[in-house]
Amino acid sequence: MENEFTTVGKRVVRSDSLAKVTGEACYTADIKLPGMLAAKVLRSPYPHAKILRIDLKRALKVPGVKAAISGFDTYGIKWGVFRYTKDHPMLPTDKVRYIGEDVAAVAAVDEETALEALSHIRVDYEPLPAVFDPEEAMQEGAPQIHKEFTNNINIHVNIDVGKVDEAMNKAFLVREDTFKAAGEAYAMKEPYAVVASYKNGFLDLWMPNAGPHVRAKALSNLLKMPLNRVRIRHINSGGAFGGRSEVSPGDLIASFLSIKAGRPVKLVLSREENATSTRQVHDIIATVKTGMKKDGTIVAKDYRAVYDGGAYSSTGPIATSIPFYVYEECYRFRNVRYNGYRVFTNKGIRGMYGCHGRAFLAGNEAQMDFMAKELGMDPVEIRLKNGLTSGEVTATKSKITSCGLKETIQKASEKTGFKKKWARTQRFKGIGMGCVAMMCGFPMGFRSGSSCYVKMNEDGQVTLVTGVIDNGQGNESLAIQVASEVLGVPMEDINLVNADTEATNLDPGSYSQASTFVGANAVKVACENARRKIVAIAAQKLGVKEADIGLKDRMAYSRKTPDNKMRISWAAREAFFRGEPIVGTGSFFPKIDFEREWVSRPWGQMAGTFSFGTSVAEVAIDSETGKVSIPHFTAAHDCGRPINPMAVEGQMEGSIQQAGVATIMEGNLWEGGFLLNPDLLEYKVPLACDMPDIETIIVSSRDPEGPFGAKEGGLTIRMNAHSAVACAVSNATGTVFRELPLTPDRVLNALQRKKGVKR
Amino acid sequence: MILPKFEYKSAENIAKAIAFYERYNGKIRYLAGGTDLIPLVKLRLSTPMAIIDLKEIEGLKAISHQGGWLVIGANVTLFELKNNNTVKEYFPALYESLDATSCETLQMRGTIGGNILQNTRCLLYNQSLEWRTARGFCFKMGGETCNVVPNARACFSNYCSDNALSLMALSASVKLVGPRGERKMPLEKIFSGDGRNPFTLMPGEILTEILIPMKRSKGAYEKLRVRDSIDYPLLGVGVSTKGNAGRVCVGGIGPSPLVYNLKDINESAFKDVAEKAYSDARPVSNTTLSPDYRKKMVSVLIQRASKKALQEGK
Known part of the structure; x- marks a missing residue:
């Protein structure tokens, strides 16, 4: 897409790539x-x-x-x-x-x-005595793991909006299903x-x-x-993927x-x-009850979700809530009740995960498809009907300020010929769709904001100091790219000093999807403050108005008469002469309702903005072995304006592996308190040969508050890719899935269930 | 996980390797590609005083035709063997099993001898020392019980070589050289049936050659796995036919493969074998997929492999 920028929106090579591919990059063990x-x-x-x-x-x-x-x-x-x-x-x-x-x-x-x-x-x-099953752990008389938490209930999140029972009673169609999913391993490299x-x-x-x-x-x-x-x-x-x-x-x-x-x-x-x-991912049992009008409008949702939390709280209140929120930020629920329980068991500690909540999310989406079918609708129509749009407010009172959900659904379905394929029901082939929204940052008190410091050295090279951290997503390159755009110097002229607590200022970190929306916004503000100083000197020297000054390729120039120009480094030297070096600080603090609390007050503005996305998986099932293959995967993502489309695509592709393909193979196996597959041989991370052909579609929108209109990029797909695969398998077997991962034995059972074969 | 300390010796020939065996009173392990041995040593499932490297023994690296046999040196890598024209043309089952073994990177490291003599595996056995100590030692670790099947009197660990199945289907033999001399036997005779100590090799014996009768065959190898690379078979089926004779071998379930001779080469003969193998197979809950499912797949994979073998003939 054409834009007015030099670097932003361009497919630039990430600043960290060379060191990583050559093995020069230093890690802790080195x-x-x-x-x-x-x-x-x-x-x-x-x-x-x-x-x-x-x-x-x-x-x-x-x-x-x-x-x-x-x-x-x-x-x-x-x-x-x-x-x-x-x-x-x-x-x-x-x-x-x-x-x-x-x-x-x-x-x-x-x-x-x-x-x-x-x-x-x-x-x-x-x-x-020990207890390993969360439902058992909640019973009276079960071994107590922490005396402060009765019946091992670590966290209970209760959300009750509207009149759920009344609406459910009046609903034209009601369906209830229970979905299970094994916890995953983060399996960081x-x-x-x-x-x-x-x-x-x-x-x-x-x-x-x-x-x-x-x-x-x-x-x-x-x-x-x-x-x-x-x-x-x-x-x-x-x-890290949430585990660090x-x-x-x-x-x-x-x-x-x-x-x-x-x-x-x-x-x-x-x-x-x-x-x-270290950390493991929650096993989840989610019961989803949905009421719909005859036209497919969701009138009521009633949830009970049990999260196996392992031995300690960790990020419990957040983990117990997030699957619900990323769903309510996507669809319109006038009446909704959510009872989320995080329960202690004598197993490893469970934390947040980039694909957290697959039983809940995939369960909701698969159930919706089957309800749609009963009403004579298809997955595309029902999602468009119930999906939130810009300006709407979620059930728990978060305003959606920019929303490309509709476009992602439309583009993903057009690209895949979804409606036709879904209706055709070819034997042992299936197509499925998953949607979700993703908050860009969430309430973390005064830690919700980020600050940045930038200075220009006498040679015109730049030092950028920010608390933004990179766990592989490309956050460092992102910060450099934003600074490069604002200051008019190429990325290689910028040295980044980041994530060092004695040098950098408070930053929310990279686990609430805040790095772009919050961290890069702070970088932008700091660089704009420094830029003003460069512009003031250049305007004086070039004899033009400040508004006429542009910065590009290390030069300050008159926009009207581009030949009238000077090196930015001259402005830096002049600034030192004047005793006012080119430095800038900047902060960004998102508009969040800080009264919001995960358990005691689960309503109010969750985040400054939200990303949206739709994943579509196409699957084929081996009818004799039950083995699923995923030949094609299409993902459409509203990430605002992509700062680096190539980096966003990389995140989307990684998400399709870690959440999408993982749906058919990844899961921790337990024998009581013993983890049976702590290695990478028996814990099945998908390999290159298991990957589908991938089509990524960036739905470029402009968030009013995001840096250059950008929002979180990639995690949305990580949170809906599992739904797409589970829905596609359900579509192929003709029966709603029950348990993840969809290993061949489970899929074969589903096929036989559908055929009515006795087991 | 770091390796424990051990001495390392490289042998230039078989005699020297056996001399090392004797010098260390048998407390050694022979090393070929190391893809099976090194993880076992890291997990402290094997704690040799010395590791005797056989890689430098030139005589073990050759593939040759000798008197009606294809003779494969035990140190020939899986990758080299896979790319051998005779294997491709004469022994399709072997080609397929080689191709299905792990991934190409490991095929380049692993040897055919090492692949055949790989230890049996179990989800509750191939674990770290800390894990196993906490869980309690099973038969295979020198303990008194099976951790998978309570009160069992045998070890149900699984033999997971892909290639032994296709080689047995091809009626391959092996040559062994040890402190007491040399012997040759059909491949299926190396299995003891006891998961604790799955091979009948005598102390210090080295597998030196694999011999396949030089007769064009038809065949196939079918493998059940969750991922399409690296994974060990949850079930493997090798089928090979020559004229009116043939064999079906089933592995990945239990410590020794099941071998069936076909009386005739047609659909019903294969169906009989599939039924027989289904009832013979005794999978237990020691892999990532359920025993019921693996049992069900025995007949499915046999029929698939046989279909491929029969089609090839047309």
């Missing part, structure tokens, strides 16, 4: 510091047990061991994202609550010595790692994280150190070990530890 020690963690072999005693004495005697700690060596402060969820001791002293929980740790001259030392730590446990270096009262830390400032604050609390002495430094990240938003036990362990040993400490988790002992 860090080597003088005198650095290796740490290892002793983990709980029990799903639930009292800790009677932890004895580190013999471990400390192993030659080469420099420090050993257990929870008794910490301040015993419990971590929690919210005041009412502070339940995670990181290194427990009372009891262990899942297999793989951190119990003690050592730092030694090398990994082998550390492993040897672990075998000399003695822990006496008294095993307790980089297993978790942290380096801590304590010196002279200052602690430096490196780890893959999704928000350095919130991480530093948490550690400052847990270590009782002032914030300016806990420095989270910039490092490349091998993926919070402080991790490893951060605390490495920090205490470094403080004790007086030397830097590196802790690198194994692939298996990354799966069992």
Whole structure:
């Protein structure tokens, strides 16, 4: 699409690409510091047990061991994202609550010595009855995992808007289904790692994280150190997907070990530890009851969703809410009731996920298709009928300011010939559609905003300082691209200093889809402030009005007489002469209702704006084996104006893999409290050969508040790709799916159910 | 996960490798491609004092025609074998199983000998030492129980070589050389039927050659897996026919493959085998898909493979 910009909206090579493809990029495990020690963690072999005693004495005697700690060596402060969820001791002293929980740790001259030392730590446990199923855990008399949470109910989100029962009674068509989905593994390419270096009262830390400032604050609390002495430094990240938003036990362990040993400490988790002992994704059971008018209007929704939360709260209140919100931000619900329960079980801790809530979202969408069919409608019509439009307000009172939902539905269905294919019902072939909306940022109190500082050096090169962090999405390149556009210098002239808590200012981090809408907006404001100074000097020097000055290709020029121009670097030097260098600061704070609270007040403006998208999957089923293949996948996304269309497409493609294709293969398998597939062999991440042909469609809209009209790019597809696949399989089998992932055995059962074959 | 410490020795010939075996009192593992061994050592499922590398033994890398046999050195990589013209032209079942093994990158590393002698697998066995210690050791780890089937008296771990199935379908033999000399036997004789110790090889024996009768065959290999690459078979079926004789081999379920000789080559003969194999197969809950489903697929995959084999003939 043509636009008036030099860099924005262009398919530019991301600033981080070269280092990553050549292997030059440094990750936490690559860090080597003088005198650095290796740490290892002793983990709980029990799903639930009292800790009677932890004895580190013999471990400390192993030659080469420099420090050993257990929870008794910490301040015993419990971590929690919210005041009412502070339940995670990181290194427990009372009891262990899942297999793989951190119990003690050592730092030694090398990994082998550390492993040897672990075998000399003695822990006496008294095993307790454990519970692994959330429905069982909610029953009276089930083993209590935290005494503060009765019947193991960690979070109950109750939303009740309008008159649900009355509307349901009057509805022409009512349908209720229950959907289940196994929790997933984040399966980041980089297993978790942290380096801590304590010196002279200052602690430096490196780890893959999704928000350095919130991480530093948490550690400052847990270590009782002032914030300016806990420095989270910039490092490349091998993926987060929502699983690295919070402080991790490893951060605390490495920090205490470094403080004790007086030397830097590196802790690198194994692939298996990354799966069992960092974060996992919630298993979900969602019951969806929907009432519709004869014309397909949704008149009532009644939900009960149970989230298996594992052993601790983590981001519980958010996780219990998000699937509901991304759905209510997409469709018009006049009467809706949502009861979301997050329940403790003796399994690994569950966190937020980029594709969080697939049972709920795919369930809603698949059910809608079958109801539409009963009413003589198709998935396209029913979505267009119920989809929100710009200017409308959601059930919980969020105003939608820009909305391309309709266009994404239309374009995706036109491109795929959806209506025809859906109606034709070719044997063992199916097509399905998934829609969702995505908030760009959500309420995080004063942490919801971002600030940026920019300076121009005497050679006209730029240093950009922002808290924005990149977990692989391209946020760094995004910040540079925005600055490049505003300042009129090429991207390569900009050095980015980011995500380093002693250099950068507060930023919400990259887990609420705020990096573009909030972070890049702050960058834009800062650069505009710096730009004004360049423009003022250039106007004077060139003898034209400020309004006539343009900045491009390192030059300031008169728009009317482009030959009248000067180097931007001259303006920078002149500014130094005047004692007023070209610097700028800028902030952006989204218009959010800060009275909103996930549990106590679940209404009010959720975010500054919302992205929208539609995914369409086409599937074929092997009728004898039940194996699903996905030959084609089409995704249409309203991400506002794409800053870098190539980066948005990359995010969409990654989303189709991680959410879409994963729908037929990914799921954690459990035997009681034992995770059966903590590795990448038996946890089935889709491979290149499993990928469909992909068509990405960017529906370019202009958000009134987004930087250059941009919104979140990519996550919307991550949150609806599973729906498209589940709907397509349901379309092919002729029966609404029941459980994800759609492995061949389940699909074969569905085919036989439809045929009426007895099982 | 890091490797534990062990000594590493490279043998220039078979005699030297066996000498190393004796020097370390048998506490060694032979290394070929390492794609099976290294993960086992990392998981501490195998803790050898020394690893004896066989890769430098030139004699194990050749493919030759000798007296009516195609003789394949045990160290020939899966990738090289897959691209061998004789294999493509004479042994379609083997070509298909080689192509279905893992991914091309690993085919370039893994050897045919190592592929045949890979250890049996179980979802509750191929786990880290910490995981297994917490869960309790099973038969295969030297414990007293099976962790999959309570009160079972046998180990149900699965033999997951794709290529052994097609090789057996082709009536292949193997040559073994050990401290007590050399012997040759049909491939199916190397299986003990005991998941704890799945092979009948004698201590220190090295698989040196695989021999396939040089007769043009028809055949196919069918593999059940969730992903189309890298995955081990949840069930594998090799079918090969030569004239009026043929064989069907079923693997991926239990510690030794099922082998069926076909009396005739027609649809009903295959159907009989499919029915027989369906009732013989005893999958248990030790893979990512349910045993019921895997059992159901036995006859489905046999019929598919046989259809392909029969069609080829026309």
